[in-house]
Amino acid sequence: xxxxxxxxxxxxxxxxxxxxxxxxxxxxxxxxxxxxxxxxxxxxxxxxxxxxxxxxxxxxxxxxxxxxxxxxxxxxxxxxxxxxxxxxxxxxxxxxxxxxxxxxxxxxxxxxxxxxxxxxxxxxxxxxxxxxxxxxxxxxxxxxxxxxxxxxxxxxxxxxxxxxxxxxxxxxxxxxxxxxxxxxxxxxxxxxxxxxxxxxxxxxxxxxxxxxxxxxxxxxxxxxxxxxxxxxxxxxxxxxxxxxxxxxxxxxxxxxxxxxxxxxxxxxxxxxxxxxxxxxxxxxxxxxxxxxxxxxxxxxxxxxxxxxxxxxxxxxxxxxxxxxxxxxxxxxxxxxxxxxxxxxxxxxxxxxxxxxxxxxxxxxxxxxxxxxxxxxxxxxxxxxxxxxxxxxxxxxxxxxxxxxxxxxxxxxxxxxxxxxxxxxxxxxxxxxxxxxxxxxxxxxxxxxxxxxxxxxxxxxxxxxxxxxxxxxxxxx
Numbered sequence: 345x346x347x348x349x350x351x352x353x354x355x356x357x358x359x360x361x362x363x364x365x366x367x368x369x370x371x372x373x374x375x376x377x378x379x380x381x382x383x384x385x386x387x388x389x390x391x392x393x394x395x396x397x398x399x400x401x402x403x404x405x406x407x408x409x410x411x412x413x414x415x416x417x418x419x420x421x422x423x424x425x426x427x428x429x430x431x432x433x434x435x436x437x438x439x440x441x442x443x444x445x446x447x448x449x450x451x452x453x454x455x456x457x458x459x460x461x462x463x464x465x466x467x468x469x470x471x472x473x474x475x476x477x478x479x480x481x482x483x484x485x486x487x488x489x490x491x492x493x494x495x496x497x498x499x500x501x502x503x504x505x506x507x508x509x510x511x512x513x514x515x516x517x518x519x520x521x522x523x524x525x526x527x528x529x530x531x532x533x534x535x536x537x538x539x540x541x542x543x544x545x546x547x548x549x550x551x552x553x554x555x556x557x558x559x560x561x562x563x564x565x566x567x568x569x570x571x572x573x574x575x576x577x578x579x580x581x582x583x584x585x586x587x588x589x590x591x592x593x594x595x596x597x598x599x600x601x602x603x604x605x606x607x608x609x610x611x612x613x614x615x616x617x618x619x620x621x622x623x624x625x626x627x628x629x630x631x632x633x634x635x636x637x638x639x640x641x642x643x644x645x646x647x648x649x650x651x652x653x654x655x656x657x658x659x660x661x662x663x664x665x666x667x668x669x670x671x672x673x674x675x676x677x678x679x680x681x682x683x684x685x686x687x688x689x690x691x692x693x694x695x696x697x698x699x700x701x702x703x704x705x706x707x708x709x710x711x712x713x714x715x716x717x718x719x720x721x722x723x724x725x726x727x728x729x730x731x732x733x734x735x736x737x738x739x740x741x742x743x744x745x746x747x748x749x750x751x752x753x754x755x756x757x758x759x760x761x762x763x764x765x766x767x768x769x770x771x772x773x774x775x776x777x778x779x780x781x782x783x784x785x786x787x788x789x790x791x792x793x794x795x796x797x798x799x800x801x802x803x804x805x806x807x808x809x810x811x812x813x814x815x816x817x818x819x820x
Contacts, residue, residue, distance in 0.1 A: 370412040374399035375808070377784075378411055379424035383791060385756035386775055390792070396428065398782040401807040405778055421810070423786055426802055429756065430774050431477025431504075431783030433763035434738045435650045436592055436724025439467045439481055439506065440488040441521070443682040457520040459488035466676045467727065467734040468496075468503025473816030474735030475785030475801050478764075478773055479504045480724070482572055482592060483547045485520045486510030490541045502816075504806070507545065507767055509572065510538035513560050514549035522549065531559045539567035544767075548588070550576025550597075561587045570768075576612060581641035590766065592724065594651040594707050596638065597624040603632045618688040619696065621656060625703035630710060643718045648766040650724030651711055653744040658731040660700035662689035671733030671740065674817065679728070687730040708748035715750050720766055723759040735817075739799035746795050755795050782808035 370376070375398045382394035395411035397404040442460035446453050471479065481489055489508040495501035511523040513534055523534045535546055546564035548557055548571060557578055564571040565587065572590035575583050579598035580591055597620050599607045606627040612620060629635065642649065661667035672680060689696070715721055723745070725737045733740075738759070745755045764774025772781050784805040789797035801813035 370397055370414055371399045371404060373419075374404060374412075374415060375419045375421060375810070376411045376415040377421045377423050377428070377786075379422050380426040380428045380786060381790075382406060382776055383427055383429050383756070384776060385429070385753060385759075386761035388753050394428070396776065396782075396784070398805065398808045401782055401809075403776060403778055403780050403782050406776060423802070426786040426788060427790055427797075428776060429475070429785050429787065429791060429798070430760040430764075430776055430780075431785055431804065431806070432475045432738060432759045432798070433478045433480075433723070433767070433774070434471065434476050434504075434725055434727065434741075435480040435648075435722040435763055435767070436482055436652050436726050437467075437471065437476075437479040437504075437734070437738075438484055438726070438728035439471065439479060439503070439734075440464050440484045440492050441728035443678060444686045455518045457484075457518055459485050459520060460678070463676045463678060464488075464492060465501060465503070468492075468501055469816050470674050470734035470736070471504050471727075471738070472502065472735070472804055472806060472811060473801065473813050474738055474799065475787070475804050475813070476735055476738050477504050477783035477785070477804065477806050478767075478769070479506050480545070480763075480767060481506050481508035482545060482724075483509045483512040483521065486538050486541045486543060488520075489543065493542060502806075502811075507769070508543055509545035509547040510541060510543045512547045512549045512574075513552065513556075515551045515556075516549070525552075525556060525560075527556075528559045528563075531556065532563050535560070535563040535567055535569070539569055543569065545570050545572050545590075547571075548573040548575070550574055552578075554578060554582075554586075557583070558586050579638065580647075581638040584641050584645045584647045588647060590648040590650070591642075592650050592652065593726070594653060594656060594710065595621060595624070601634050601638055602627050603629050603634060618659065618692075621659060621688070622696075622700040622703050625706050626699065628706065630706065630713065639713055639717045639719065642714070646720060648720045648722055649714060650722045651714075651745075652724050652726040652741070653707070653711065653748075654737045654741045655726040655729050655732050656707070657704070657744060659688045660697065660704060662687065662692065662731075663694070663697050668731050671736035672731070674733045674736045675731075683730045711745060711748040712750055715754060720762055721745075721758050722763040722766055723755070736799070739796065742795040742798060752792050752795050756791060756798075759798075 378395045382391040396406050440459045442458040442463040513525050514522045525531045548560045561571040570589040579600040580596045761774035764770045782805050786802045788800040791798045804811045
């Protein structure tokens with residue numbers, strides 16, 4: 345009741361602001377967009393026949409009608425029939441990761457995650473082509489992520505603004521993706537290096553023990569960074585109690601989150617071949633005290649969660665090309681070739697796919713329960729992992745949340761204002777109001793009726809610069 349009233353008041357304030365700004369003088373070199381329906385997910389407001397005045401990368405004013413009369417014809421953009429949303433935010437996009445390779449070192453295999461400029465540039469353009477103007481990159485080579493930021497800042501690369509983590513802290517070695525840590529000193533050194541390189545997050549991985557995990561959270565916070573985790577042995581609620589800011593993946597595979605009677609014989613992250621993806625869900629009871637405590641703790645501590653449903657769906661249906669390969673035309677060909685060798689479902693038999701698909705309704709219900717409990721969810725895809733398509737699957741992730749029974753307005757907030765808040769960017773992005781950065785996506789159908797309509801992208805503004813969506817998607 346209170347939340348609905350607050351949104352109503354905010355919507356009324358937006359309408360007053362629209363009317364108040366209608367007579368604001370247009371600055372030189374301003375662009376005017378007219379004829380669209382403005383959608384504000386934060387307040388659930390719809391403004392028909394709206395205009396937006398943009399200058400110097402920011403929104404100068406919005407209102408109803410034709411807008412200021414003194415705008416030259418070549419700076420007027422007729423967006424009749426379109427719906428305008430804040431630019432989308434993908435909170436799990438490893439934009440700088442390329443192909444995985446294996447080399448031998450001292451007689452032992454070593455996995456390497458490459459960062460390849462051609463693939464990075466392709467991923468960035470495709471993300472933007474589907475309306476993604478901001479991403480959280482939760483792990484990659486620190487220098488590659490810093491270089492991406494610099495190239496976007498200077499205009500050398502066209503793509504979303506990035507908030508990033510550097511190498512993931514873990515006890516397992518993957519060159520170009522993880523930094524192996526063991527004690528407090530090595531964790532502090534790794535965090536200090538990433539903070540010095542301009543990273544915003546520290547990602548803690550699932551092989552860390554509790555002491556290492558705690559040291560990682562504390563070091564991140566000392567350096568002003570947020571701590572996020574893909575945790576294994578440590579339960580989600582305990583990770584929250586230890587101070588983590590965000591959790592990724594719909595895979596709370598700790599035995600501590602299972603009913604006591606279901607823990608016998610459970611191997612968790614030690615289960616080979618990604619079978620833990622579904623085995624934990626087979627044993628989980630969403631009504632158990634353990635799960636109720638998990639959800640309640642996340643909500644109380646305001647720990648953000650991005651579930652990356654799409655990467656699990658494509659894994660669970662890895663034997664079905666009609667599901668697995670949707671959006672494949674937007675993936676760089678080198679990545680598609682790489683996934684013939686590196687994929688999560690290697691060695692799976694029909695019985696494994698059947699077991700995985702059987703738990704899918706339980707995962708959907710879990711997503712719905714998190715949202716209803718007030719856990720701040722965001723939209724993340726796990727870009728760069730097998731069969732995840734840049735940009736295209738950001739829309740698919742939104743659709744999967746809708747199929748889980750989450751209302752469209754909630755999902756639109758997850759992809760815009762709510763993500764901006766969890767990333768501490770709410771004073772810059774996530775709203776289409778005066779003074780905010782002009783990150784805007786124009787789509788050709790009503791996203792409040794069906795979030796899949798967000799994929800019908802006509803054009804994107806990135807810091808006020810107009811991009812034709814079709815041209816971006818067709819880029820080589």
